[in-house]
Structures are given as C-alpha cells and as structure tokens.
Amino acid sequence: MANPLLTLSDRRIADEIKRARQADEDERVWRHKLAGLGARCAAWYAGGVFAAVYAVHTTNYELGVTLFYYGLFVAGVGPLATAFSFWRAHTS
Numbered sequence: 001m002a003n004p005l006l007t008l009s010d011r012r013i014a015d016e017i018k019r020a021r022q023a024d025e026d027e028r029v030w031r032h033k034l035a036g037l038g039a040r041c042a043a044w045y046a047g048g049v050f051a052a053v054y055a056v057h058t059t060n061y062e063l064g065v066t067l068f069y070y071g072l073f074v075a076g077v078g079p080l081a082t083a084f085s086f087w088r089a090h091t092s
Helices: 010-057 061-090
Strands: none
Touching: 010 061
16 A cells, blocks of 8 residues: 555644634625625615605605605615625724
C-alpha cells in the first residue's frame, strides 16, 4: 500500500469537521437574514403598489392624487431604505 501524501491526526480531522459544521451553520443564518430582508423589501413594495392602485379606484380626486404619489414614494424608497439599514447593521 502506498503512503498517502498527507496524513492528518484525529484531532486535526475533528477540528476540520467542527469548522465545516460551523461554516454551514453561519451560512444558514446568513441566508435566513437575507430571506427576511427580501420579505421586508417585498412588503414595502407591495404596500406602495397597493396605495397607488387604490388611488386609481377612489372617487375623491385629492385623496387619489395623494395616495398615488405616496404609493410611488413608498414603493421606491421603502425597499431602498430597508436594504440600506440592513447593510449598515451588517457592515461594521
């Protein structure tokens, strides 16, 4: 039988397995945080679209104009502000 090029002690193998499991757990936590961010951004966008669509269906002109521009603002700025606050919280 040929000698292996790299021999590792049992302790080193156990440390590598522990490190790999920790990396997998960290990746799972990070993906969970990103999924939450996506859900929050989608909620802001959906709320803005709902307000803009409702503005088209209302019979009150002043309320319709106000809701329409509010909906555009919320759908555009809400996800950006949420993503920016997430970025600020996770880059320090």
